[in-house]
Amino acid sequence: MAQRALSETRTAEDQAFARSLAARHFRGAVWERFFQAAIVIGIVALLALMFNTVNRIVGLVAVQEAIHPSEISDVPLEQLSAEQLAAILTERLPSGGRVLVRDGLLGGADYYNANNTLTMGQFLPDVTLPESVASKKLSELQPEDTQALFVAAMDKNTLLDEVYDQVVGRDVVGSWPLTASLFNRADIEAEIAADHPNATLQWNSWLDLQFLVDSMSNTPADTGIRTAFLGTIWVLLLTLLVSFPLGVGTALYLEEYSSGNNWLERFIETNIRNLAGVPSIIYGLLGLAIFVRTLESITQGRTVISAALTMALLILPVIIINAQEALRAVPPSIREASFGLGATKWQTIWNQVLPAAMPGILTGTILGMSRAIGETAPLIIIGAATFIVKDPNSPVSKFTVIPIQIYNWAKQPGGQYQDIAAAGIVLLLIVLLLFNATAIILRQRFRRSLSA
Amino acid sequence: MTTTNGATAIDLKSVKVFYNDKLAVDDVNIPIYHNKITAFIGPSGCGKSTVLRSINRMNDLIPGARVEGQVLYHNKNLYGDNVDPVEVRRRIGMVFQKPNPFPKSIYDNVAYGPRLLGIRDRRTLDEIVERSIKGAYLWDEVKDDLKKSGLALSGGQQQRLCIARTIAVEPDVILMDEPASALDPIATQAIEELMRELVKQYTIVIVTHNMQQAQRVSDYTAFFSIRKAEETGGQERRWGVLGEYAPTDQLFSNPKAEETERYIRGEFG
Known part of the structure; x- marks a missing residue:
């Protein structure tokens, strides 16, 4: 061993050192194994999930005709x-x-x-x-x-x-x-x-x-997910449209304009952080009370826009907090350089701070949208349709979304409903991946334009 | 080197700077002469950068910073009621300790200032960019590669890019906060030579830790030192004061204050 070669005299002190060194290395090795095991468990769980879904989607079916x-x-x-x-x-x-x-x-x-x-x-x-x-x-x-x-x-x-x-x-x-x-x-x-x-x-x-x-049907073999798929796209796009400007705007105000010194601003900041942890079903109740009931004359009740506004509220804290972190991480030297050249505050924010913070802001938006895409509870509360064959075609259309459709299928008795629920899950994952991939590509493009 | 008083570009009169009501620099009186290089030297924490930043109101950006006294520019107090700090910084440019080019192309870095002023015409911008980069003696190194990111340049080139960016808006005065302290000796020499060129057109104020540099490049030197006082509760309070201000030759060869002499001999720093 290495320590034997180094300690020729073999005094008691050397031997104690050698023993403690072995113990120190051992402790590190144990932790390393633990971390490895954590990754292995995660991968096994993921593979099991994928196997389970694919296993359901592909297979033999028995087809029978009532009348030839x-x-x-x-x-x-x-x-x-x-x-x-x-x-x-x-x-x-x-x-x-x-x-x-x-x-x-x-x-x-x-x-x-x-x-x-x-x-x-x-x-x-x-x-x-x-x-x-x-x-x-x-x-x-x-x-x-x-x-x-x-x-x-x-x-x-x-x-x-x-x-x-x-x-x-x-x-x-x-x-x-x-x-x-x-x-x-x-x-x-x-x-x-x-x-x-x-x-x-x-x-x-x-x-x-x-x-x-295909749109929905009473028989599982004929049913399709088009209505729910379009519903998800509608809700997500409107959510993005509402939450991105609001979230980034809030973060900009809190970071760049407010002094952060008075009690009201501290109260707001603390509560944004608290809101990020509020269970989503509570946002559903809020959406039901405000967007579906109180503002019914505008939103037409249980519609795409009610769902999108509720989702926007739900993911706003995530977007705001991440945007704030991103703005805080912009090096002060860039701001100083811009101000030093005679830029106004807005010119500095628009030309330097926002572009530099954009990758981080987009990361937060990805996180928020990923959450919105899979949320079911608040939409059940505000009343997404359970059976609907009409495609959503405006913000005030009735709608359903993929996760709710999956839930509806999964709770039906009968094997084939479980199969199409599995198909819906895979589609949901594909949509999620496409969405994230787009955002990651955008983020990389911003990052590349910033670095050498 | 002339010691006769030319026209003053900026006059600091009884300038005091506070951070959160704590005195940082006390009672500074310095006339800064036109087309001369004035160097601020002194030990760490003496407030020389603070005073420099009070000249173009960069201290406004620090929450809790406050300036008392007068900074006169063309006989106008820069801290007067109807003065816009944006205009002050456009007339009095700044180069920072660490080269801080924007994460943009070389061209866009230099064109940034003119664009802020609303210049959009491509040909005018091309001219300004070329003239400014030439003015910073960087043209031969980057002329074929103006689209390259400013961050891809070496440290010394980056700092000269920052100087080109500053002179692109044609300020009267250029403030330099230890512009060569992050650079190697060769890049430092290039910056110093550049300063001697620039001073023909601009008034320059430079903060430096390096006394040889102050001796080499500056016409006037202000030495700042630290005062300490025991506060109730045993805490020490420190603030900076102007120790001595004189033409550079005179300050280094024949300092009036004993403290200046000790600093110049390197007894503290």
Whole structure:
């Protein structure tokens, strides 16, 4: 050992030193192992999560049709005209197709119940309807009316999809995770043969393009996440639009303009720090009381803008605190140089301080947005829709977001709902990664422009 | 070196500086002569930088700093009611101890001051940038690379860039706060030669720790020293005062105050 070579005399003192040195090295090594173990545990947990989700998304499904297409039409369904498809729907569906009108066109049971008194023309102002149809309420529709309504409101492909979904009734009667599909295929086939003799087994990935572009449906196999995906994008963009200028503005005022000496400013600073730790559900209650109820005339209630304002409040402390740290980290020499050349305070802030602080400000914004993207509790409180087929298209649209959709699916009984929830989780993670990647690239660009 | 009094560019009259109501520098009276280099020397903590920063109101940026007395510039008190510190700093530029170029290109560093004044015309800016960098004797080293970051230059080049940046707004007076203390001897020599050139057009005030440097470059020298007093409670209170002010030759060859002589001989520092 090294210490033996150095201490030739081997006095008692040398020996004590050698012993204590070994003990000191040992203590360090123990801690090093501990830190390594922490990383290994983290990686294992992450891999387990990824395996669990992917395992759910890809696998075998058993598909069964209620009626074979040949029983409905002599020619393949694809060759029928829109009128013929609409006639099939009216003929084969319960209540002469009125249920499909309610759920497919009018936005579901809630919408219908609340607006039972409106006529078709009032419900669907964008669709050109024959006068005989437009003046009727839902309960007054005759089969020929629903048929005309279907032709007017849906194109041929939508009608075809509806025939397949509602009449032919392609139904997924069983699904199996990836591991079972790969290693237990014989058992699955035996189970299918016993329970669903007409069903066929096929490979399926729940996360596919169809999942992205389809809107919600009552059957898990047909459902998609488009509405929730667009809802998330809307809420996030509006949140960013509100919280970034407000947060950076607050930080600028507190750091650059206020003296920080009077009790009010100290009170504000302390409370911004406290607010960063307030549970998100409390922000939900605040949003419900202020944005949904009090300001209903402006926000129209449970809408995208109410959600975005609540989220903005939620992430403001994160943005403010990080922006303050970033502004404080700007070297005083840069400010002095700017002031020394005769710059005004604003010129110094705009030309020197803000660009230098921008990487840090963006880091805070990334943190805030990452939090907003996954928040569910406050949005449940302010009342994101649980079932919605209409895409959000303005700040006052009804909406839902991906995490809420995942939650709704995950709490449903039945295996396939768990599968699409897993698909939703992966999509949420992808959106999160894309968002963060954009911000990191922006930050790097700022940083590069600042360094040599 | 002339010892006759030329026109004064700046007149410090009974200047006192306080930080949070604690006296930092007491009663400084110095006339600073036009187109001369005036050096401030003295031990650490004597307040020479504080006085320098009170000349272009950089002390305003420090919370709790307060200046009493008068700093006369063209017979106008810079601490008068209707004086805008932004204008003061545009007339009285400053070069700092540590080279502090902006994290921008060489061109943008020099063009920063003129742009603050609202000059946008590309050709005018090009002219100002070239003239200023030439004025700081940096042109031959950077003329092909004006787009390069100012931070990519060596320490001495950075400091000359900072000087070019300062003269780009054509101030009357340039304050230099130990401009060569972070530089190697060769870069220091370049800065000193540059100062001798610049003084033909500008009035220069320099704070330095280096007595040889003061001797080499300055025309007038102000020596600052420290006063101490025991306060109630056993705490020591220290503040700076002007020890002696004279033409440089005279101050170094024939100091009037005994304290100045001891400082010059290196007995304390």
